[in-house]
Amino acid sequence: MRVTLKDIAEEAGVSLMTVSNVVNGKKARVSEATRERILRIVRQRGYVPSASARSLAARSSRLIGLLVPAEGDGNLTISPHTVEVVGTLERELRRHDYHLMLRGIAETAEINEALRSWNLDGAVLLGFQDKVIDRLTSRTVGNVAIVAMDSYSENPLTLGVRSDDYTGALLATRHLVALGHRRIAFAGPAFAATGVVRQRFEGYREALREAAIPWDETLQNTVETTHGSGREFGRRLAAEHSGATAIVATADILAIGAMEGLTESGLAVPGDVSVVGFDDTEIARYVTPKLTTVAQDLPAKASVTVRLLLDHLLRAETPEKATTLDVTLIERSTTAPPTA
Amino acid sequence: MRVTLKDIAEEAGVSLMTVSNVVNGKKARVSEATRERILRIVRQRGYVPSASARSLAARSSRLIGLLVPAEGDGNLTISPHTVEVVGTLERELRRHDYHLMLRGIAETAEINEALRSWNLDGAVLLGFQDKVIDRLTSRTVGNVAIVAMDSYSENPLTLGVRSDDYTGALLATRHLVALGHRRIAFAGPAFAATGVVRQRFEGYREALREAAIPWDETLQNTVETTHGSGREFGRRLAAEHSGATAIVATADILAIGAMEGLTESGLAVPGDVSVVGFDDTEIARYVTPKLTTVAQDLPAKASVTVRLLLDHLLRAETPEKATTLDVTLIERSTTAPPTA
DNA sequence: CTGAAAGCGCTAACAT
DNA sequence: ATGTTAGCGCTTTCAG
Numbered sequence: 001m002r003v004t005l006k007d008i009a010e011e012a013g014v015s016l017m018t019v020s021n022v023v024n025g026k027k028a029r030v031s032e033a034t035r036e037r038i039l040r041i042v043r044q045r046g047y048v049p050s051a052s053a054r055s056l057a058a059r060s061s062r063l064i065g066l067l068v069p070a071e072g073d074g075n076l077t078i079s080p081h082t083v084e085v086v087g088t089l090e091r092e093l094r095r096h097d098y099h100l101m102l103r104g105i106a107e108t109a110e111i112n113e114a115l116r117s118w119n120l121d122g123a124v125l126l127g128f129q130d131k132v133i134d135r136l137t138s139r140t141v142g143n144v145a146i147v148a149m150d151s152y153s154e155n156p157l158t159l160g161v162r163s164d165d166y167t168g169a170l171l172a173t174r175h176l177v178a179l180g181h182r183r184i185a186f187a188g189p190a191f192a193a194t195g196v197v198r199q200r201f202e203g204y205r206e207a208l209r210e211a212a213i214p215w216d217e218t219l220q221n222t223v224e225t226t227h228g229s230g231r232e233f234g235r236r237l238a239a240e241h242s243g244a245t246a247i248v249a250t251a252d253i254l255a256i257g258a259m260e261g262l263t264e265s266g267l268a269v270p271g272d273v274s275v276v277g278f279d280d281t282e283i284a285r286y287v288t289p290k291l292t293t294v295a296q297d298l299p300a301k302a303s304v305t306v307r308l309l310l311d312h313l314l315r316a317e318t319p320e321k322a323t324t325l326d327v328t329l330i331e332r333s334t335t336a337p338p339t340a
Numbered sequence: 341m342r343v344t345l346k347d348i349a350e351e352a353g354v355s356l357m358t359v360s361n362v363v364n365g366k367k368a369r370v371s372e373a374t375r376e377r378i379l380r381i382v383r384q385r386g387y388v389p390s391a392s393a394r395s396l397a398a399r400s401s402r403l404i405g406l407l408v409p410a411e412g413d414g415n416l417t418i419s420p421h422t423v424e425v426v427g428t429l430e431r432e433l434r435r436h437d438y439h440l441m442l443r444g445i446a447e448t449a450e451i452n453e454a455l456r457s458w459n460l461d462g463a464v465l466l467g468f469q470d471k472v473i474d475r476l477t478s479r480t481v482g483n484v485a486i487v488a489m490d491s492y493s494e495n496p497l498t499l500g501v502r503s504d505d506y507t508g509a510l511l512a513t514r515h516l517v518a519l520g521h522r523r524i525a526f527a528g529p530a531f532a533a534t535g536v537v538r539q540r541f542e543g544y545r546e547a548l549r550e551a552a553i554p555w556d557e558t559l560q561n562t563v564e565t566t567h568g569s570g571r572e573f574g575r576r577l578a579a580e581h582s583g584a585t586a587i588v589a590t591a592d593i594l595a596i597g598a599m600e601g602l603t604e605s606g607l608a609v610p611g612d613v614s615v616v617g618f619d620d621t622e623i624a625r626y627v628t629p630k631l632t633t634v635a636q637d638l639p640a641k642a643s644v645t646v647r648l649l650l651d652h653l654l655r656a657e658t659p660e661k662a663t664t665l666d667v668t669l670i671e672r673s674t675t676a677p678p679t680a
Numbered sequence: 681c682t683g684a685a686a687g688c689g690c691t692a693a694c695a696t
Numbered sequence: 697a698t699g700t701t702a703g704c705g706c707t708t709t710c711a712g
Contacts, residue, residue: 002456004689015699020691031697048456052395053689056704061392066442076427083423087416090444099458100442102406104430116342116388118439227626256626286567286596288628344705355683360707371681393705396688 003047011045012038023049051099055119062098064309065114065123069132070104080281081298082126085149088302089124096310098122108132112140120144122309125151125158130195133158145312147305152194152322159308160322161301165196168294168327169203172248172276175292175329177211180337181246181274184208187221187233187258188250200250200278218242225250227257234261237273245273245338252277252284252293259287259334270336280330289333297325343387351385352378363389391439395459402438404649405454405463409472410444420621421638422466425489428642429464436650438462448472452480460484462649465491465498470535473498485652487645492534492662499648500662501641505536508634508667509543512588512616515632515669517551520677521586521614524548527561527573527598528590540590540618558582565590567597574601577613585613585678592617592624592633599627599674610676620670629673637665 005023009016014034021029022038030038041047055061066086068076090100098121103114105128115123122145125133133153136146141157148158176184186204191197201220208215219242223233230249234257237244249255255277259269267273269289277284280295304323345363349356354374361369362378381387395401406426408416430440438461443454445468455463462485465473473493476486481497488498516524526544531537541560548555559582563573570589574597577584589595595617599609607613609629617624620635644663 002689006689016689017691017700018698021698024691029697034697048453050396050689051458052392052401053704054691055392056390056396056706057689057691059691059704070431076430078423078427080420080423083418083420086442087418087444090416090442091410094444102426102430102440102442104427104434113388118391227622260626282567283623283626286600286623287626342705346705356706357684357708358682361682364707369681374681390705393688394707396690397705397707399688399707 002050003045004050005047008038008041008045008047011041014038023047059119060121061119063101063118063120064093064098065118065120066100066102066126067105067111067114067123067128068103068126069128070106076104077127079127080283081279081296084298085126085302085305088299089305092303092306093309096306098309098313108135111136115141115144121313122146124149124305124309130192145309147308149301149305150196152196152199159312159320161305161308161325162196162322163296163301163325164327165199166203166206168278168296168329169200169248169250170207171203171327171329172278172292172294173204173207174210175331175335176246176248176274176276177207177213179246179274179335182211182213182338183216183219183242183244184213184246184248185219185221185237185242185244186248187223187230187254189225190222197250200248204248219244223254225254227253227260230254230257231261231264232257234258234263235265236261238262238265238267246335247273247275249275250278252279252281252291255291255293255334256283256287259291270334271339274335274338276329276335284330284332292332292335293330295328295330297327300325342390343385344390345387348378348381348385348387351381354378363387399459400461401459403441403458403460404433404438405458405460406440406442406466407445407451407454407463407468408443408466409468410446416444417467419467419619420623421619421636424638425466425642425645428639429645432643432646433649438649438653448475451476455481455484461653462486464489464645464649469532471532485649487648489641489645490536492536492539499652499660501645501648501665502536502662503636503641503665504667505539506543506546508618508636508669509540509588509590510547511543511667511669512618512632512634513544513547514550515671515675516586516588516614516616517547517553519586519614519675522551522553522678523556523559523582523584524553524586524588525559525561525577525582525584526588527563527570527594529565530562537590540588544588559584563594565594567593567600570594570597571601571604572597574598574603575605576601578602578605578607586675587613587615589615590618592619592621592631595631595633595674596623596627599631610674611679614675614678616669616675624670624672632672632675633670635668635670637667640665 008019125148130153133148133151146158150162188197223229277291277293280293284291284293349359465488470493473488473491486498490502528537563569617631617633620633624631624633
C-alpha cells in the first residue's frame, strides 16, 4: 500500500513526529544528522505526504479555489484573457505549495459549499457580477482569503483586483476626440450602478464632457459581448445613419464583430468609422486592420492576486483596499480622423 | 466551529452512521422517516461534508487532476481549444460530484506526486508529448483512471482520446490538390515518430501520394506554433520562390501568421497562395479572408473523456482502445485554384 | 434498519 | 532534539 509517515519512522527508528518535522522543513526541531538520514529514506521509499490527512489535521488545505461563473447548466465562462491570468496564478501558487481547484459556480450558494467542503484556504473569484460579490457574508466565506478579480464591490471580505477600466475608456475616447471625432458611439453589455462596464461607460462619458460634446443617448448601445452581436451592431450603425464616426467597444471581440458588420455594409474602417476595442487580446493583432485597443497588465493582475492571497494566508494581513492596475492605449490601425 | 456529522447525529438523536448513510444517499439502510428528519436538520444547520475527511477515510477523493505541461519555470501551456474542453469537462464531472484540480507539470515525476499526494481518482493529461505518456508506469500511476488527450501513445495504462489528425490533414491536402495545387508546403513544429503532428504530416503525405505528386523535401517546414513564427515562414516562402502555391499548417495561429507574412511580401491569399489551418479556433472566422481549416469535434472530445473517466471510476471497466474523433474540413476563403 | 469500534495519515500541543 | 497524546471528520466493518 501507500508509504506513510509511520513506515518511514519505523525504518529510521525514530518517532512519527520527527519525520513529520523533517518533511515539513522545521529545521529547528531536528538535528542535521537525523534530518539527512530521514530525507534519504523518504526519497528512496518514494514517500509522498497525504494532502487530505494534512488538510484534516492541520485545518489548512493549501488549496485555493478558482471559482468561475457557470451560467445555469451551461459551460464555464472563461474569457481568453482570464486564461492567461490563470496560467500565471497556478505557477506562482504552486511555488508556494498551494494548489488550485477549478470549480464552476451556478448559484451563489455553491461558493459557500465549495469553500467549506474542501476547506479552501482561499479563493479567486473570476468574472462575477458585483452584486454576487456584494452578497458574500462572513458566514458564507468564513476567514478565507478571497480575491475578487475585476470587481468593484466594496465588500470588505474580499480583496479587489482590477484594471483601471475608467481610465481605459477615457483614454480610448480622448484619442478619438483628438482625432476630431464628435459623434462617438459606445457599445457594451447592459450594466448596473457598479462594475467593469459601468466604469468604462463613465470614462467614455467623461472624455465627451471634457470635450464639451453634448450627450446624445442614442449613441449608447447595449450589445452582447460576442462577435455576432458586434457584427449586428456594426450593420445597424451603418444602416441608421446616426452620424456616428467612431465606436468605443467594451471588448475586442465586440469591436471586431462591429468591424465586420461595418465592412459588410460598405463602410470602411477606419476610413468611414474608427473603432477602439478593450483588452488587447491576441486577436486584436491578427485582424485586418489591426485593432486599436486598451491593454490591461495581465501579468501584474496575476502577481498582485497571488501576493494578496499569500499575504492573507501567511501573515493573516489585513486586506488593504482594492488594487487598480494601470492600463494603456495601444494605437494600431482602426482609428483615423473622420472624413469631412 | 464547523458543523460535523456528530453535531447532526446528536441533534437528531441517532448515531453518526445513520446520518452518514442519509447524507450519502444510501437509502436502503435507513427508514424514510428518519431520513427526512435528518435531511431537514442537515439543511437547517448548513452541514457540508468535509472532503478531506472523506477522502482520508474512504480512500477516494472524488478528485480528478487536470494536468497540463508547464515548460520549465514558465507558464502553463493552454491552447484555446483546450480551454473549451475544460469548461465542458468541469461541468460534466461536477454533475457526478467529481472535482477538478488544475496542476502544471514541469517534470514527469510531478505527475506521480500530484496523483498520490491528493489521492486523485483520475486525471486528464492535456497536451503532453507521447514520450511522456509512454513513460508512465503502473508504479507511478497506480490504479487511477488516466485519459491522455491528443496522445497516440500505446501505453495501456492510459485511455487515449484524440481527433483524427491523419484524416484532417488528408482532407485539407486533398482539397488543395482538387483545386489544382501541385506544390503544397507543410508547416508545423518538429515531430517525432508518433504524435499529433506526425499524424498530420502523414495525412498530408498520403494525399500527395494519392495524387502522384513526387515528394520534395524542401516543402516540409519546421516552424513553431506561434503567430510570429508563422509570419516569418510566410515571408520566407514569398522570398524563396520555391514555387509553393499552397500551405497546410498544423494550427490556425500558424496559418494566420503565414497569411500575414505572405501579404506583407506582396503575395495575395488565396490569389497567389492558398492556406489551410487546423483546429477551427474562433479566430479562424475573424481574420480576413476567413480561414479554411480542419475542425475538431470539441464537445465530443469532452464528453468522451468524461465517459471514459466515469466508466473506469464507477464500474472499474477495462479501458477500451483509444478513441479517435471525426474531423471535418471547413472551407472558407483562404483556398482557391492556383493562378496559371 | 441502526449502532459501536477502529482507523484512514497526519499535526498541534505538550511533554521529556 | 525527540517522543507522547489526542484528535481532525469521516467511512468501513461487523454486530445487533
